[in-house]
Amino acid sequence: MLKVEDLTVYYGKALAVKDVSIEVKDGEIVAIIGSNGAGKTTILNAIMGVIKKNGRITFENVDITSLDTYKIVNMGISYLPDSKTVFKDLTIIDNLRVAFYKSLKTEGEKGFRQKLDGIFEHFTNLEEKIKLKAGFLSGGEQQMLSIAQSLIREPKLVILDEPSAGLSPILVKDLFNIITFMKNNRLTVLIVEQNVNKTIKVADRVYFLKNGRIIAFGNARDFRDDSIIKKAYFGG
């Protein structure tokens, strides 16, 4: 579904990512794991067309390397960046409406309401505050709203950049329940996470990143309790 080939990114003269190749197949959950500054977010930003890069990126066999972000998204990719995507002056329902805006033309208000019902099955705390402006939500609730925004259009591929960052333990549990739900429904997910143990439990395959290079990859179950996790995540 998604193929990243020989991706190299520089920030000015500093090398951020070197010759990274990643593949995400239909229906699988792929995780990228690495310590802070390893280049995880850079890879995601490169895929989404947010930064300049060298290499080739294809989605469903279409070259998306030089496409604008909004065009990549409209091909069926949903992206949750490490910064929140909420609009503080808009209500929760309007935040979700804006996230669904491109599909509103084809699916209409009725389609939006149906998707909303599906979203609120997993985000019950948001449903209770539907008319509240997002600026009044806690940091964790805003993060959950961002996740809800990335899911409402039912994308083909969901890219999540550290979705559990800043969440309370209860919300982290809810988040991984949602990711498990995605997995059970054969949704394709590329995830960058700091919660390594939980991520490896839900992921099908993992890539370990260090200093902008992939140092190991393979089936997630092969790496559970493996020392390479410590190496990639904590250094050494």
Next chain:
Amino acid sequence: MFVQYTINGVITGLIYALIALGFNLIYSTTRIVNFAQGEFVMLGGMLQFYFMSIHIPLAISLFLVSLIVGLLGYIIQFVFIKNTKNPTELSLIILTIGLAMIIRGFTMIIFGKNAYPVNQFLPFESITIFGLTFSSQYLVVLIGALILAGFLFYLLNMTNFGKVMLAVSQNPLACSIFGIDVEKVKSVSFFLSGFLGAVGGSIIAPISFAKYNIGLIMGLKGFSASVVGGFGNNVGAIAGGLIIGISESLSAGYISSSYKDAVAFFIMILVLFIKPSGIFGSKDIERV
């Protein structure tokens, strides 16, 4: 005389309010203060004069004027602002000031430095209210300003596109991530702002004449109205416009018309001292 001055002030204030709404429209989508806004008003008046002088019917000329100036707004965003390298708020403000000077210069070259009279829109010359006689154009300004303000309120508050415009101003990256063409939304807001300014310029032209250099002062007064009401707040823009328009008219009537232009800026400075966020302005929402 008080009623006469007040009504005069309301009419002028409504035009300032329209300019302020134009400032808000662009600011609320792009966070740019567009100092070419006054030139949209000037162009509206000049083009209205031109089209009426070649006997194009009023409705068609109004449509053409608003379309042309709207497209100019679209081009300003799509060609100049979009392609500015490493844009900052300051660099974009300077850019819009430069564009305003270019528009003014070209208009002077084409139309000259004369002030042109524009015919009133209605077939009758005057209207009488409370025994006082006013130009019938006052009625046009009143109705036109209310329709435009109503349209803007509907667009921004009741439509999905209005919510997208607000979202773009707050988090353009997130909008891109949701598949929204952010540059297109910004260009549409510039088009609407040009449209708004042009209609304002057209309908005020029969009262104030059309001249190449009125954009600067009109733009600054519209900006003052926006600041007084609370920058980015549309109710504030109307209130600010009316406060400045009425104060200006009363000061011209009771003190001296020499001080008329200074009144807007005096009020703006006063508001900045007392309530910097403007009368209707509020602080950003932050959860405590």
